[in-house]
Amino acid sequence: MSASEDLDKRRTAAVARGVSSVITSYVDHAGGGTLTDVDGREWIDFAAGIAVTSVGNSAPRVVEAVRRQAELFTHTCFMVAPYESYVAVCEQLNTLTPGLFDKRSALFNSGAEAVENAVKVARKATGRQAIVVFDHAYHGRTNLTMALTAKNLPYKDGFGPFAGEIYRAPVSYPFYDGRTGPQAAARAIDLIEKQVGGANVAALLVEPIQGEGGFVVPAPGFLAELSEWAHTNGAVFIADEIQTGFCRTGDWFASSYEGIEPDLVTTAKGIAGGLPLSGLTGRAELMDAVHVGGLGGTYGGNPIACAAALAAIETMRELNLAAEALRIGETMKPARRAASALALPTAAICGFGPVKTIPHVALRSASDCTALALVRTSQS
Numbered sequence: 001m002s003a004s005e006d007l008d009k010r011r012t013a014a015v016a017r018g019v020s021s022v023i024t025s026y027v028d029h030a031g032g033g034t035l036t037d038v039d040g041r042e043w044i045d046f047a048a049g050i051a052v053t054s055v056g057n058s059a060p061r062v063v064e065a066v067r068r069q070a071e072l073f074t075h076t077c078f079m080v081a082p083y084e085s086y087v088a089v090c091e092q093l094n095t096l097t098p099g100l101f102d103k104r105s106a107l108f109n110s111g112a113e114a115v116e117n118a119v120k121v122a123r124k125a126t127g128r129q130a131i132v133v134f135d136h137a138y139h140g141r142t143n144l145t146m147a148l149t150a151k152n153l154p155y156k157d158g159f160g161p162f163a164g165e166i167y168r169a170p171v172s173y174p175f176y177d178g179r180t181g182p183q184a185a186a187r188a189i190d191l192i193e194k195q196v197g198g199a200n201v202a203a204l205l206v207e208p209i210q211g212e213g214g215f216v217v218p219a220p221g222f223l224a225e226l227s228e229w230a231h232t233n234g235a236v237f238i239a240d241e242i243q244t245g246f247c248r249t250g251d252w253f254a255s256s257y258e259g260i261e262p263d264l265v266t267t268a269k270g271i272a273g274g275l276p277l278s279g280l281t282g283r284a285e286l287m288d289a290v291h292v293g294g295l296g297g298t299y300g301g302n303p304i305a306c307a308a309a310l311a312a313i314e315t316m317r318e319l320n321l322a323a324e325a326l327r328i329g330e331t332m333k334p335a336r337r338a339a340s341a342l343a344l345p346t347a348a349i350c351g352f353g354p355v356k357t358i359p360h361v362a363l364r365s366a367s368d369c370t371a372l373a374l375v376r377t378s379q380s
């Protein structure tokens with residue numbers, strides 16, 4: 001029996017069935033874009049811990065920052081005894097997120113927690129309750145974020161009842177709906193105004209590029225129209241950049257591609273080189289609408305996670321990982337040419353940097369897939 005098989009037996013007896021894994025090999029160490037399992041096999045790490053280890057696994061600067069901080073202190077709880085690194089991460093978030101207006105940030109542990117807090121802030125600041133989310137959205141697995149997430153299996157099935165005052169609108173999915181961004185936004189706004197009422201909407205919550213089960217890239221203008229509608233209707237525009245943030249799309253944040261400046265931005269995943277940290281950043285007047293003590297948690301902005309985040313952000317800046325993401329995206333261009341050669345709709349292949357989508361339905365047959373692969377190989 002291999003070491004992984006042995007571990008899998010122990011896992012079956014000890015770990016809840018609901019927690020699943022993609023591979024059955026167990027990791028021994030990782031770095032340089034690969035995972036090495038306990039049997040010495042090396043795997044190319046395309047998943048990066050679900051879009052987390054953008055600066056690499058055990059990136060040297062992150063490891064050193066974590067080691068140094070762990071020697072100084074591991075935890076005080078920022079709500080009890082504050083420390084500089086929490087403030088420094090908030091300063092970075094306020095600077096890096098789109099928009100030059102006065103901002104404030106707060107730190108949490110997971111993406112779902114950041115989204116929950118975005119909803120809290122939007123409701124408190126507007127005095128309204130309705131939150132509008134979109135088809136295909138993914139925002140997490142807590143009770144509120146399950147309500148915000150679209151897909152039933154595996155995320156929601158049997159876990160209800162879910163939080164109330166959540167409304168779902170159609171997203172822009174140009175490959176399927178054939179609508180321009182403004183047309184898709186008009187359809188969503190019509191539904192919101194009819195079924196919710198503009199004056200009841202606390203926030204529109206949207207991922208600039210949806211990332212659950214394949215990327216959904218909205219048509220140009222969709223996000224800008226929604227953001228404009230939110231502003232004229234007194235609602236908060238929240239961009240969930242948990243997956244798209246921190247250089248993944250070739251810019252620090254994907255909202256920049258649409259020229260939008262969200263009122264609130266949620267971040268997590270790539271922010272801290274693999275340590276659990278998330279952030280909520282937004283207009284000072286919205287963030288500070290919350291009463292003193294209204295935001296926080298025992299571990300949110302843990303000092304080791306903050307040290308890791310500062311090191312990860314420094315690494316992204318120094319190595320210009322946004323430009324690197326664009327470069328990786330460029331390597332996918334031949335796929336577009338191949339699609340065109342195959343008379344597939346090239347509009348189907350879209351996205352920013354390496355965050356690109358090639359719908360399976362665009363590939364009508366196995367021979368189309370082979371042709372794409374061949375063109376890719378011959379042009380690389």
Ligand SMILES: Cc1ncc(COP(=O)(O)O)c(C=O)c1O
Nearest residue numbers: 110111112138139140240242243
């Ligand atoms: C867009 C988006 N929002 C929220 C989340 C939830 O983050 P977490 O798993 O850290 O709670 C995710 C995670 O995949 C995500 O992609």
